[in-house]
Amino acid sequence: MDFEIKIGLETHVELLTDSKMFCGCSTKFGSPPNTQTCPICLGHPGTLPVINKKAINYTIKVALALNCKIANFTQFHRKNYFYPDLPKGYQISQYDLPVGLNGYLDIELDGNKKRIRISRVHIEEDTAKLIHFGKTGRISEAVGSGLDFNRSGIPLLEIVSAPDIENVEQAKAYVVLLKRILEYLEISDCNMEEGKFRIDTNISVRKKEDIYSKVRTELKNLNSFRFLEKGLSYEIKRQKEILSKGQKLYMETRHFDSETMTTKPMRVKEVAEDYRYFPEPDLVPMIIDKKWVEEIKKTIPELPYRRAKRIKEQYNLPNNDVQIITSTKEMADFFEFCAKTYPYPKKISNWITGDMLYYLNQEQIQIEECKIKPQNLVEMLRMIDKGLISGKIAKSVFKDMFKTGEMPETIVRRKGLEQISDVEKISNIIDEVINGNPDVVKQYLSGKEQVLAFFIGQVMKKTKGKANPRIVNDILKKKLKRMSF
Amino acid sequence: MEKERLFRLSAKKLTELLSKREISNLDIVNDVVERTQEVEPIVKSYITTNMHGAIASAKKIDKLIYKSIFKGNKVEPLMGIPIAIKDNISTEGMHTTCGSKILAGYRPIYNATVIKNLKNSKIVIMGKTNMDEFAMGSSTENSSFWSTHNPWNLSNVPGGSSGGSAAAVAVGEVILALGSDTGGSVRQPASLCGVVGLKPTYGLVSRYGLIAFASSLDQIGPITRNVEDCALLLNVIAGHDPLDSTSVLKEKEDYTEYLKQNINGLKIGLIKELMGKGISNSVKDSVYKAMDLFSSLGAFCEEVSLPSLKFALSAYYIIAPAEASSNLARYDGIRYGLRAKRVKSFRSMYRKTRSKGFGDEVKRRIMLGTYALSRGYYEAYYLQAQKVRTLIINDYKRVFRNFDVLISPTTPTVAFKIGERSEDPLTMYLSDACTIPVNLAGIPAISIPCGVDNGLPIGLQIMTPHFKEGLLIKTAYNFEKNFSFKLKPLYKKYRE
Ligand SMILES: [Zn+2]
Numbered sequence: 001m002d003f004e005i006k007i008g009l010e011t012h013v014e015l016l017t018d019s020k021m022f023c024g025c026s027t028k029f030g031s032p033p034n035t036q037t038c039p040i041c042l043g044h045p046g047t048l049p050v051i052n053k054k055a056i057n058y059t060i061k062v063a064l065a066l067n068c069k070i071a072n073f074t075q076f077h078r079k080n081y082f083y084p085d086l087p088k089g090y091q092i093s094q095y096d097l098p099v100g101l102n103g104y105l106d107i108e109l110d111g112n113k114k115r116i117r118i119s120r121v122h123i124e125e126d127t128a129k130l131i132h133f134g135k136t137g138r139i140s141e142a143v144g145s146g147l148d149f150n151r152s153g154i155p156l157l158e159i160v161s162a163p164d165i166e167n168v169e170q171a172k173a174y175v176v177l178l179k180r181i182l183e184y185l186e187i188s189d190c191n192m193e194e195g196k197f198r199i200d201t202n203i204s205v206r207k208k209e210d211i212y213s214k215v216r217t218e219l220k221n222l223n224s225f226r227f228l229e230k231g232l233s234y235e236i237k238r239q240k241e242i243l244s245k246g247q248k249l250y251m252e253t254r255h256f257d258s259e260t261m262t263t264k265p266m267r268v269k270e271v272a273e274d275y276r277y278f279p280e281p282d283l284v285p286m287i288i289d290k291k292w293v294e295e296i297k298k299t300i301p302e303l304p305y306r307r308a309k310r311i312k313e314q315y316n317l318p319n320n321d322v323q324i325i326t327s328t329k330e331m332a333d334f335f336e337f338c339a340k341t342y343p344y345p346k347k348i349s350n351w352i353t354g355d356m357l358y359y360l361n362q363e364q365i366q367i368e369e370c371k372i373k374p375q376n377l378v379e380m381l382r383m384i385d386k387g388l389i390s391g392k393i394a395k396s397v398f399k400d401m402f403k404t405g406e407m408p409e410t411i412v413r414r415k416g417l418e419q420i421s422d423v424e425k426i427s428n429i430i431d432e433v434i435n436g437n438p439d440v441v442k443q444y445l446s447g448k449e450q451v452l453a454f455f456i457g458q459v460m461k462k463t464k465g466k467a468n469p470r471i472v473n474d475i476l477k478k479k480l481k482r483m484s485f
Numbered sequence: 486m487e488k489e490r491l492f493r494l495s496a497k498k499l500t501e502l503l504s505k506r507e508i509s510n511l512d513i514v515n516d517v518v519e520r521t522q523e524v525e526p527i528v529k530s531y532i533t534t535n536m537h538g539a540i541a542s543a544k545k546i547d548k549l550i551y552k553s554i555f556k557g558n559k560v561e562p563l564m565g566i567p568i569a570i571k572d573n574i575s576t577e578g579m580h581t582t583c584g585s586k587i588l589a590g591y592r593p594i595y596n597a598t599v600i601k602n603l604k605n606s607k608i609v610i611m612g613k614t615n616m617d618e619f620a621m622g623s624s625t626e627n628s629s630f631w632s633t634h635n636p637w638n639l640s641n642v643p644g645g646s647s648g649g650s651a652a653a654v655a656v657g658e659v660i661l662a663l664g665s666d667t668g669g670s671v672r673q674p675a676s677l678c679g680v681v682g683l684k685p686t687y688g689l690v691s692r693y694g695l696i697a698f699a700s701s702l703d704q705i706g707p708i709t710r711n712v713e714d715c716a717l718l719l720n721v722i723a724g725h726d727p728l729d730s731t732s733v734l735k736e737k738e739d740y741t742e743y744l745k746q747n748i749n750g751l752k753i754g755l756i757k758e759l760m761g762k763g764i765s766n767s768v769k770d771s772v773y774k775a776m777d778l779f780s781s782l783g784a785f786c787e788e789v790s791l792p793s794l795k796f797a798l799s800a801y802y803i804i805a806p807a808e809a810s811s812n813l814a815r816y817d818g819i820r821y822g823l824r825a826k827r828v829k830s831f832r833s834m835y836r837k838t839r840s841k842g843f844g845d846e847v848k849r850r851i852m853l854g855t856y857a858l859s860r861g862y863y864e865a866y867y868l869q870a871q872k873v874r875t876l877i878i879n880d881y882k883r884v885f886r887n888f889d890v891l892i893s894p895t896t897p898t899v900a901f902k903i904g905e906r907s908e909d910p911l912t913m914y915l916s917d918a919c920t921i922p923v924n925l926a927g928i929p930a931i932s933i934p935c936g937v938d939n940g941l942p943i944g945l946q947i948m949t950p951h952f953k954e955g956l957l958i959k960t961a962y963n964f965e966k967n968f969s970f971k972l973k974p975l976y977k978k979y980r981e
Contacts, residue, residue, distance in 0.1 A: 046692075087820065274859055278858055
């Protein structure tokens, strides 16, 4: 049976503003409950919202980066519903006049480009956090519930994709790219564990011939890339199975259970919830003129996909290297900083994608958190070029730099790792090796030239790897050649 | 002979006496307190009184006044003058109930911007006045606590929803008061109690701290015994507030400057639509006489038609309840106010808290508003009402091209009997027919006494274009100066 899968993603992102969307309270994460509140974000009677201009700037920035049209007339609406985490009984959100409309994001999978349309980018306020006391933290088993209003009113960006996504891989590629763009724009730290980057999905699976089916499932609580993958896969499989049996799907909201890695129904919606949207009378509509948009445009850094393309062309690097280097803004910055002062980009890239990545993964840290700075790496590369250290020694120098952040020279000097390039010294050691292994010399002379490596190894062993391998090679060959006469 | 009671004097006069050091601030407050003790059990203007706080403030202010005079400075206008605050304006630490059981015991943790302004001017808060619950009503009978009585005739209503404020000013429990006006709630009770009530242009006075009824219509306004005091109080409360996005950036004006001007050559239009069916003959008579008086003062008077006004009441009863249904959603029993006991889920907590906490009229309007905003009805009701609102705004714009000010009755009739209309919401709604269009248009309007019928006062409503409060005050003041009117309740003894 042929199926058609349509997935739409709704992403909520907490913005990195200092103060909340409509009041002056701090947005800092992790403070004791209800210490970052005021009458406004607690929804006390008589209070009024005032728009945080920075949040609007950030929204415009994201909308532009996602190729949206910026509304020149935009407005807030009230979304009315009752829930304890919603202090006013309505959420100030956007409805038919959001900041950004009709954009797109191009994802790439195995070299194939796919355009995912972005329906809208809008700004709203976050809700408070409802905490259920009890063993499981679930409402059904709670002995009581508490509310933390620190989160209430934090600016929340909503990015809605069109249902253009056809499989789990595309969904993941979309989210990874979106997250990277938002990080590049420096408008959110996108910390998924702290709930600053949340994903809801809409999935509809239908038989190819069943062109009129409009049934879709909302899937919530996908709070990591892994859960997104698992949740979507499970849900697609489940829906296919139901359809294969000839049964029907119905509209519902499902919840991803990270313990069982399955999805469970939350509640069957008898009637679609009516939020009774109407224009927020406490706020005046905003006019976003060209000048404003142009000013925001200037603050947008080079976006990851454009940067990747440029880095590939400018430095002539293979795809694999470019992908790793541009995986975060900081790593790309690191690379380009090195490339500014050091002329061999591929050598830089080899170290970043090799040893650097290895140690970063081992330590589970980001490049900006590690002690090696671009100057360290550049210095070390120069020392290799000058023959001051060998490539092999460099590997141990790098390891030390990663640990201590010292300059390579300091490490080399302290550990006595300078390469031996003194011809006489090397010549003497080679003599020792040749004299100590007459049998092997015989083998070489009888035409078994592979044993050359044995001699080199012996020399390196005696010099603890510090001998300049090129010089060792030259002298050794000359001496052995002389012996054959 | 009885000594001259201070509570009968105007704020202007009291400031003069303070400046001459003939009286102290404590004398004023004590006299107002004494009057309140005499009449409050009968009139019932207040929900909460602040007598001890007021006396303490007066003592402090006396020291300030002494220092100020010693340095050769004048006593600032309204310094030390007692004021009453409608109970929907947030006062830090002082009960603020909105006349509702759902907020019984609620003490705000912040001051409304107007309260900050009053405190900066050292105006003394005497208490919080009774009102229709959440300002929904025209008689103060919808208060969850008790009805306030009209001091002109105790068996009549004082009007509403700022009935407590108007009654307190009329009877001398206080010199000044603040009310709020969403569809006439300052002007209508002012008219029914024979005092002056002004609704400023939407956006002139900050709404921050005014507990919302209908956000796009609400404005705080002064209730006083004469136009001059009204101008003085408006000076204190008007001005841009960064905490209210709908408050307008505009330079401050001194409205008392307009008191010096005459109205020679002023073009006055009498709104035909507000002089028709439903308006009592005595009210019509008084308004026509007012027109004659204006003419005698050099103004040109003419009738003018605003056809869109006949839709105003219907549009208002869509827009105001719609906004209210959303504004009142926050009373859920979670953070403040009443919370129903013995509930099994948060849904049942909402249901029980709101069922118990809200009165009938509030529930009626929440349901009306919820319906008007519902999917499938939004376009037919809310959107349509907004279109009517635009028509009304345009109608006013059109006539203001030919007229400087417009006049009409403030209310169709004089104060009605307590209980007479409380069972019939539609008739009650008609009490605001003349005042509602002004809120929909956002323009300013004032009500001043223009007659008495059968021992009850009649009010004249004057309207001007947006932000022309100066012109409003000038027009009203010229009328007041030339019209003899005695505020009888001030001289009445109420002991049974
Ligand atoms: Zn806050």
